[in-house]
Amino acid sequence: MKKLDKLIIKTFVGPFVATFFVTLFVLIMQFVWKYIDDLVGKGLDTPVIVELLAYTSASLVPLAMPLAVLLSSIMTFGNLGESFELVAIKSAGISLLRFIRPLAIFSAFIALGAFLFSNYIIPIANLRAKSLLWDITNSKPAFNIKQGVFYGDIPNYVIKVARKEPDNKTIHQVMIYDRTEGSRAERLILAEKGTMELSADKRFLEFTLENGWRYEDHSEARGNSNNELVRMGFKKYKKPFDLSDFAFSRLNMDLFADNQQMLNIRQLDKSIDSLRNRDSIFIRTVNAYVTSRYPFYKWKDTGWLASAPPLQVDSFLQVIPAANQRYVLERVESNLRETESSLSSPAKEYGDNFSKISLYKVEWQRKFSLAAACIVLFLIGAPLGSIIRKGGLGTPLVFAVIFFVIFNIFFMLGEKMARKDVMASWSGMWLANLVLVPIAAFLVYKAMNDSQLFNKEFYYRSYQKFRKYIQKRRTKHEIST
Numbered sequence: 001m002k003k004l005d006k007l008i009i010k011t012f013v014g015p016f017v018a019t020f021f022v023t024l025f026v027l028i029m030q031f032v033w034k035y036i037d038d039l040v041g042k043g044l045d046t047p048v049i050v051e052l053l054a055y056t057s058a059s060l061v062p063l064a065m066p067l068a069v070l071l072s073s074i075m076t077f078g079n080l081g082e083s084f085e086l087v088a089i090k091s092a093g094i095s096l097l098r099f100i101r102p103l104a105i106f107s108a109f110i111a112l113g114a115f116l117f118s119n120y121i122i123p124i125a126n127l128r129a130k131s132l133l134w135d136i137t138n139s140k141p142a143f144n145i146k147q148g149v150f151y152g153d154i155p156n157y158v159i160k161v162a163r164k165e166p167d168n169k170t171i172h173q174v175m176i177y178d179r180t181e182g183s184r185a186e187r188l189i190l191a192e193k194g195t196m197e198l199s200a201d202k203r204f205l206e207f208t209l210e211n212g213w214r215y216e217d218h219s220e221a222r223g224n225s226n227n228e229l230v231r232m233g234f235k236k237y238k239k240p241f242d243l244s245d246f247a248f249s250r251l252n253m254d255l256f257a258d259n260q261q262m263l264n265i266r267q268l269d270k271s272i273d274s275l276r277n278r279d280s281i282f283i284r285t286v287n288a289y290v291t292s293r294y295p296f297y298k299w300k301d302t303g304w305l306a307s308a309p310p311l312q313v314d315s316f317l318q319v320i321p322a323a324n325q326r327y328v329l330e331r332v333e334s335n336l337r338e339t340e341s342s343l344s345s346p347a348k349e350y351g352d353n354f355s356k357i358s359l360y361k362v363e364w365q366r367k368f369s370l371a372a373a374c375i376v377l378f379l380i381g382a383p384l385g386s387i388i389r390k391g392g393l394g395t396p397l398v399f400a401v402i403f404f405v406i407f408n409i410f411f412m413l414g415e416k417m418a419r420k421d422v423m424a425s426w427s428g429m430w431l432a433n434l435v436l437v438p439i440a441a442f443l444v445y446k447a448m449n450d451s452q453l454f455n456k457e458f459y460y461r462s463y464q465k466f467r468k469y470i471q472k473r474r475t476k477h478e479i480s481t
Contacts, residue, residue: 004094005102008076012103015075020068027060028053039136052136055129059122062370065114067404069107070377074396076103077385086386096448100382107378115371119264122367127262145196147171154241156180169195174209176239188215189239199240207239260363268364275357282353285346290339354421361425362418369429373407376433379440383447403439407432 032039032053039049077100080086089099145151147164157180162173171194178187191212198205214237216230263271320328380403388395410432418428427434 004089004099008099009102009106011080012072012076012106016068016072019071019075020064023064023067023071024057024060027064028057031056031060035133048132048136052129052132055125055132058125059129062114062118062122062367065110066370066373066377066407067400069110069374070381070404071396071400073103073107073378073381074385074388074400075391075393077382078388078396079385079391081386081389082391086389096383096386097444103382104375104378107375111371111374114374115367118367118370123262123264123267126259130259130261145171154243157241169197171196174207174212176207187217189213189237190215191237198243203243205241205243207241209234209237209239211235212237260360263360263363265364265367268360272357272360272364275353275360278353279350282346282350286343290343355419358419358421358425362415362429365418365425365429366415369411369433372430372433373411376436376440377403377407380436380443383440383443386447387443403436407436410435 077086080089086099090096145159145161145164147161149160151159156178158177160175161171164171172192174189174191174194176189178189189209189212191209193211194207194209196205196207212234214232214234216232217228258271260268260271381400384399384403385396388399390396411429414423414428414431416428417423417431418425422428423431
């Protein structure tokens with residue numbers, strides 16, 4: 001490897017690593033803000049949150065990689081152009097294509113790594129992240145009783161506390177409505193004050209109440225005159241509440257294993273073949289309920305229909321005797337209704353099966369299209385940086401955001417159309433790359449010819465020349481008139 005190749009790769013690696021982690025951090029923050037309501041107030045331990053963010057960050061790597069390649073390539077060539085190193089290299093007779101060749105090869109290795117990461121690491125990370133996120137979103141909020149508010153998250157209990165002391169333990173004017181299963185009596189507990197504390201194993205919340213009454217209604221049925229209301233007073237009463245429903249529990253991850261995002265290329269191919277084989281079931285169902293019942297025979301002599309005399313009846317009912325018309329119509333309606341009911345369920349299953357195949361195809365193409373985006377965005381960033389000749393983070397970040405937004409819009413649009421079968425799966429998932437490839441070719445051409453595409457002085461001089469031309473034409477017109 002020549003020194004020039006080592007120089008350009010060394011210049012590129014630093015910004016690439018920095019921009020990659022910055023981009024990944026931004027995408028993780030977007031995920032956190034999206035699910036902030038599901039994460040807050042659940043009493044989650046720090047290891048659970050760290051585990052969720054780790055799996056989520058792994059699933060976001062294929063999306064962060066193309067943006068990091070784009071931004072770092074613009075920064076690298078922008079810094080070289082701003083320090084006139086590109087001018088020195090071109091003056092030595094080295095073309096731009098020769099200069100960017102080592103980085104193009106390096107970007108190809110990045111794309112290969114992104115594909116291998118998407119194929120082998122992302123399915124596992126998605127499986128663990130989705131299952132963990134499901135467990136978190138479906139877990140109950142942490143136990144928290146507020147004063148003056150009825151609290152009913154504990155099954156079969158409603159609790160109200162009029163006032164809480166600053167220690168968050170001492171409570172006043174307590175009311176507990178108890179209707180647990182297996183008990184025919186409805187109980188109401190009223191107490192002047194008390195304390196609430198968690199047990200040592202944190203499985204129970206223990207209320208120690210003072211100076212109160214317990215009311216129990218033993219009525220067997222409404223409207224029964226033999227009602228029995230029992231009232232018992234107490235000086236001190238201890239009431240435990242089971243908090244097992246509030247404990248964070250992990251669901252079996254195998255329930256999410258058949259999702260398309262949890263599969264690699266080989267597993268996706270196998271699943272697609274299995275789903276396609278199910279089409280034979282729908283074909284047999286249609287043959288059983290339609291083809292065998294309503295055969296549409298072809299004419300043995302097609303010329304007979306053209307030479308046959310026209311029918312003299314105005315409608316089908318005129319052929320049937322009036323006494324039998326009602327019977328025939330009822331039989332037709334019954335047969336059609338039976339056929340429709342028999343085919344409605346297979347038709348829905350066929351539509352669901354077709355949609356599922358589309359989802360699997362989209363995920364199959366995603367692994368390749370996001371990897372190829374690293375190369376496409378590099379071919380945009382490298383010539384773009386040599387044209388704008390601005391280093392640092394400001395100007396390159398602006399251009400990187402613009403092109404990444406374009407890429408993301410077309411990528412999401414193509415994915416949506418591919419999922420709904422508006423476009424083929426390959427064309428929908430490769431739509432963003434197909435849109436950006438002509439732009440990359442245009443920028444490479446301009447960079448090879450030392451274009452002043454983003455030079456404001458060039459546009460200012462062009463404007464001055466155009467202005468002088470207009471003034472000259474106007475002067476000639478005034479002299480001639």
